[in-house]
Amino acid sequence: MTTPFGSYELNRFPADPRDQLRAWDAADEYLLRHLDAGTDERGPVDLAAAAGRITVIGDRWGALTTALAAHRPTQITDSSLTRAATEGNLDRAGIGTSKATVTLLTTQDAPPERIDVLLVRVPKSLALLEDQLYRLAPHVHEGTVVVGAGMVKEIHTSTLRVFEKVFGPTKTSLAEKKARLIFCTPDPALTAKAAPGPWPLTYQVDEQGGSGAGLTVVNHSGIFCADRLDVGTRFFLQSIPTNTDGARVVDLGCGNGVVGAAVAVADPDAAVVFTDESYQAVASAKATYEANVGAGRRTAEFHVGDGVAMLDPASVDLVLCNPPFHSHQATTDATALRMFAQSRKVLREGGELWVVANRHMGYHTHLRRLFGNSEVAASEPKFVVLRAIKREARQRPL
Structure with missing residues (x-):
């Protein structure tokens, strides 16, 4: 995968030579281009200033976490296979998973105390997305940059409504290579009073x-x-x-x-x-x-x-x-x-x-x-x- 942040050899986990599916897609590429150049009125994202306070959720195989490793992101995943893939991809990039690089958390772990940049790969499960946004709401603030990404077929009106209900005003980008971005502006009036979701x-x-x-x-x-x-x-x-x-x-x-x-x-x-x-x-x-x-x-x-x-x-x-x-x-x-x-x-x-x-x-x-x-x-x-x-x-x- 070639990105503004470098080129990386990425694999899924477990590795299967018969599997022709890539460990990234057009949505990952679109999101990384946006982070580098900016495509909405807020302009480029200052990743250097947010280093150590960047959270990535729904990263399928660690593509986003690996590309952004220099900015010490925190990955939150529900999948142990995603976590293993991320560790392998970081190792291949010569990065590793020390505290000086990335933090790997599960959906059962407590989230980071403060989130300045939140990147969301839209999951297949709308319920998982809603639950994670509720869990993260107390940790974002008015200035948090929230960007979602997914293939067009993965982003529905119901997806946008979840962002709007939990975080605040939400809109989408134009589609590129059948991928789309989601831009959400946290509203403190919503996030400050976000109650726990209905789960379990x-x-x-x-x-x-x-x-x-x-x-x-x-x-x-x-x-x-x-x-x-x-x-x-x-x-x-x-x-x-x-x-x-x-x-x-x-x-x-x-x-x-x-x-x-x-x-x-x-x-x-x-x-x-x-x-x-x-x-x-x-x-x-x-x-x-x-x-x-x-x-x-x-x-x-x-x-x-x-x-x-x-x-x-x-x-x-x-x-x-x-x-x-x-x-x-x-x-x-x-x-x-x-x-x-x-x-x-x-x-x-x-x-x-x-x-x-x-x-x-x-x-x-x-x-x-x-x-x-x-x-x-x-x-x-x-x-x-x-x-x-x-x-x-x-x-x-x-």
């Missing part, structure tokens, strides 16, 4: 929720289907094995953790592991688990990271997975296939992977190649639940 949300699974019926679910912002059980998970909960006989069970890509919580409630002896790349998701899963599992039960594990890469090989009896098929705006099966390959590594011989997915994804073919077997455990017109068993035969390449 809590609801109870109805009696049609299979093994999850009656459970209390807690959702922090940004979690898919925040106020009700999504149809795929509802179908999965009709089918998953819950009589696990004290097994070590992984809720992979756990989201709000309702699947793992259902196992823990049904089998108090189960050792349940919740993993997700999202800090908001793992916080939700932990809250869901604590809301449903009484004192004296076996303690669960909670991990934020790349699938089950943090677990030891052959250490798991059962993996339950509802894999995503989007990476930001792109539709892809790469994440799911990585989850399946990782699952095979951590499963003991005879261990099982259970997957729920849209029927059209065709995951049964990939599971047969990887495990040597795949069977349909449950099906309906839209969704299918697949079961694969780890056997002694050597893993076949994808």
Whole structure:
């Protein structure tokens, strides 16, 4: 990526030579050009004067943080993969992540005390955007420069309304290369009285929720289907094995953790592991688990990271997975296939992977190649639940 601040070799994380998607896009480039030259009546942004008080949220793969590293920005992200990508990109640029360069925070961390420049890559989740703006509102001031960026298809009227509701007057730039900027002027009358957002949300699974019926679910912002059980998970909960006989069970890509919580409630002896790349998701899963599992039960594990890469090989009896098929705006099966390959590594011989997915994804073919077997455990017109068993035969390449 070539910018007014320098040229950088940027990669996504985890690195995949088959992945042709870049670690930046036209919105990143547009925002960086604006910061250098200025495209509205406020003129160029004085980054040198704001050094150490620049906050970047929603940075997809660390492109903005890396390009602005000389000004000691703070990155706030919900994605552990974004954080890992940022660290790798900073290392390739010879920068690193010492206190003299950048600060990496998660959406669960306290924000910086004072923000003079706030840069926002618009996330896919409007709820996550709203929640983050509410959290940051007390830390901006009348002179804070607020600039958002996104592809045209990512910026809607509802996006602008969130900025206006939480911060103040908002407008957009002309589009360039299908990207657009958002300019927002903080209004102290709004930001000073900004109340905490409505998150987390809590609801109870109805009696049609299979093994999850009656459970209390807690959702922090940004979690898919925040106020009700999504149809795929509802179908999965009709089918998953819950009589696990004290097994070590992984809720992979756990989201709000309702699947793992259902196992823990049904089998108090189960050792349940919740993993997700999202800090908001793992916080939700932990809250869901604590809301449903009484004192004296076996303690669960909670991990934020790349699938089950943090677990030891052959250490798991059962993996339950509802894999995503989007990476930001792109539709892809790469994440799911990585989850399946990782699952095979951590499963003991005879261990099982259970997957729920849209029927059209065709995951049964990939599971047969990887495990040597795949069977349909449950099906309906839209969704299918697949079961694969780890056997002694050597893993076949994808």
